[in-house]
Amino acid sequence: MFITFEGGEGVGKSTQIGRLADVLRRRGHDVLVTREPGGSPGAEAVRHVILSGAAEEFGVRMEAILFAAARNDHVEEVIRPALAKGAVVICDRFMDSSRVYQGVTGNLEPEFLETLQRVAINGLQPDCTIILDLPAEKGLARARSRSGGGAPDRFEREELQTHEKRREAYLEIAAADPARCRVVDSDRGEEEIAADILSIVAPLTEEESTVSPGVETVG
Ligand SMILES: Nc1ncnc2c1ncn2[C@@H]1O[C@H](COP(=O)(O)OP(=O)(O)OP(=O)(O)O)[C@@H](O)[C@H]1O
Numbered sequence: 359m360f361i362t363f364e365g366g367e368g369v370g371k372s373t374q375i376g377r378l379a380d381v382l383r384r385r386g387h388d389v390l391v392t393r394e395p396g397g398s399p400g401a402e403a404v405r406h407v408i409l410s411g412a413a414e415e416f417g418v419r420m421e422a423i424l425f426a427a428a429r430n431d432h433v434e435e436v437i438r439p440a441l442a443k444g445a446v447v448i449c450d451r452f453m454d455s456s457r458v459y460q461g462v463t464g465n466l467e468p469e470f471l472e473t474l475q476r477v478a479i480n481g482l483q484p485d486c487t488i489i490l491d492l493p494a495e496k497g498l499a500r501a502r503s504r505s506g507g508g509a510p511d512r513f514e515r516e517e518l519q520t521h522e523k524r525r526e527a528y529l530e531i532a533a534a535d536p537a538r539c540r541v542v543d544s545d546r547g548e549e550e551i552a553a554d555i556l557s558i559v560a561p562l563t564e565e566e567s568t569v570s571p572g573v574e575t576v577g
């Protein structure tokens with residue numbers, strides 16, 4: 359079972375991933391929590407290059423290739439082996455982040471992006487993607503107030519309008535792929551959100567079945 363969490367900045371992905379992993383472990387599942395960009399030693403090295411802004415001046419194609427290189431390493435070195443051992447893998451961001459950040463708001467040509475994605479994921483698709491939905495302004499405020507949070511990274515620094523466009527793009531991805539994606543309203547308390555996510559994921563991990571269609575926002 360490969361589950362990805364997606365959404366804009368500060369929508370609560372890490373918080374909800376932590377909660378879901380705890381519950382699944384208590385229920386006896388072997389759970390691997392990982393993230394992108396990063397998740398393997400090679401990909402973590404690339405994460406630093408991208409998020410520091412060091413690659414920004416070389417353009418969106420360069421950044422997209424770096425994300426794809428990191429993703430391929432992460433998939434082959436960490437995610438696929440864990441799935442082969444029967445673990446539930448929960449990943450904080452994956453291919454939809456590239457579609458939204460590099461594709462929609464980065465204006466990268468769709469053919470170029472899809473070619474990169476094909477190479478990066480090498481056939482590995484998430485079984486279920488939870489898209490946490492929150493007005494961009496609220497997400498950014500949450501991200502800023504995060505305890506221990508440092509300076510905003512290369513993407514967090516962008517203007518509010520860009521973040522709102524990303525929110526819309528995630529909702530469009532969900533509408534286009536209802537068998538995989540579920541939108542969860544993140545403008546609520548942590549407990550309520552966690553309960554909705556569990557109601558989506560628990561049946562899948564118990565039965566190892568596919569996600570039932572439905573694009574409606576949960577909550
Ligand atoms: N439902 C919630 N209501 C209010 N605050 C929340 C909620 N969920 C998480 N937070 C807080 O918002 C901040 C951002 O949450 P979190 O780090 O989980 O988001 P994220 O989506 O992983 O962020 P990023 O995209 O920057 O990695 C944290 O300080 C967290 O404690």
Ligand SMILES: Cc1cn([C@H]2C[C@H](O)[C@@H](COP(=O)(O)O)O2)c(=O)[nH]c1=O
Nearest residue numbers: 394395425451452455456459460513514
């Ligand atoms: C995987 C991926 C990520 N990004 C962006 C999205 C975020 O702004 C950062 C990651 O930071 P986080 O605090 O770990 O969420 O990177 C992207 O632009 N493209 C991608 O494929």
